[in-house]
Amino acid sequence: MGRTSRKRHQKKKLNIKEITENEEHSLMYLKSWLLTKNCSSVYNLTPFNFFTTGRGLKTLKDIKINDILIKLPYEILITTSILSQSNVSILFSKIQYYSAQCVLAVFIIYESHLGNASKWHYYINSLPRNLTNPDFCTQKEKNLLPKFIIDYMDEFHKVCNDFRLLIKSMNNLKLNGEGHCSHCNLHLKKIITFEKYKWAYYIVNTRAIYIDEAEIETNQNINIKYPNNLALAPFLDLFNHSIYSTTHASVVTNKNGNKFYQINTLNSFNSESQVFINYGAHNSLKLYIHYGFFIPYNPLDEIYFDISDIKVCFDIPKFKLDFIISNNLQKNMAFIRDGLNYNAICTLFIMNTQLQRDHWNIKIYGNSLTSEDKIGIYNMAKLILNFKKNELLNHLINMKELKYCTQCFSIAINLIEEYITILNESYNSLCMFH
Secondary structure, X not given: OOOEOXXXXXXXOOOOXXXXXXXXXXXXXXXXXXXXXXXXXXXXXXXXXXXOOEEEEEEOOOEOOOOEEEEEEHHHOEOHHHHHHOHHHHHOOOOOEEOHXXXXXXXXXXXXXXXXXXXXHHHHHHOOOOOOOHHHOOHHHHXXXXXXXXOOOOHHHHHHHXXXXXXXXXXXXXXXXXXXXXXXXXXXXXXXXXHHHHHHHHHHHHHOEEOOHHHOOOOOOOEEOOOOOEEEOOOHXXXXXXXXXXXXXXXXXXXXXXXXXXXXEOOOEOOOOEOEEOOOOOOHHHHHHHHOOOOOOOOOOOEEOOHHHHHHHOOOOHHHHHHHHHOOOOOOOEEEOOEEOHHHHHHHHHHHOOOOHHHHHHHHHOOOOOHHHHHHHHHHHXXXXXHHHHHHHHHHHHHHOOOOOOHHHXXXXXXXXXXXXXXXXHHHHHHOOO
């Protein structure tokens, strides 16, 4: 959903995408449509191009702590139960199980195909056509992405596996003379292509909210994999993300028995300012992978290294390596802006110490490292840090040699530059201790 709260001087660096004139019209039509659907909470929220974030939502009145940010009727939420109202439900075989992402993605494709004939066309028209997750990089660009990004790009495998099931189902329908669009008679196989499915899948992944599975009406004709807890929420997905925002989501019922999905803010916002929500405690890599953006100066960022990185710089005696692994200290070792995280400190202490093994636990779990211990740890860390930094610099050189690139690849370049900045700050912190 949306994008992130960013520092002002980062705009050029992060390739901010602004609202086009057509998008602006689509968003205003969406707001007008919602106002006719008992969504009065959107009245004082308006789409706006912000200098630091691009597209976002501006409040037209002061918002106080505990105020309602948005309150959407449940019938406005798009869940898997919506398939019971759609002709595309014929696609889902009763003998197969489908993820909620898959079901919602197919629904989005079909409703997009229907155009203005779809009851959801105001929402469909508001969705971005170009996404910036790394999976939308070209193959040439993907070949240049560093391993730490590639290793986290697991959604593409889910996209491919889901689409294979859909192809099988569409082929079966075609053999039986079924599966044609009721509006234009075009077969579903021509409507649901891989590129469209990939786009729709990521629309769901980047914009869906989580709701209690018990609140979703069960569709007896479709087998949905657990958990079936996703919903697309028109207009709500325009809120940008800030790590400093806190919200409370709930389901409320009015005196007439009508259910609403409601978000209250635990922050205050001045009139004419941008309103933020929080997508969760995500570091910049996870934000880039799952949402297609990242946060400069994100306090959750860590630059991980592993045993293989240490081995490039130092020999590790087997008895020390066995102790490190048996205590799981090798997991999630990382450089942070202030130096090293806990596991990195413990591992490098074991590497550096001359003490006998029976003293190690007291040192690492008793918080009793001496100044001499720390000097040895930080000196080792600086060598490993320089190795990791040179790796990133080499990736950056290769990536910047690409003459023309997509926006999603540009964001990857920005992310690596941010990581190098974090390593520089970490190095300075390590050098401060003498």
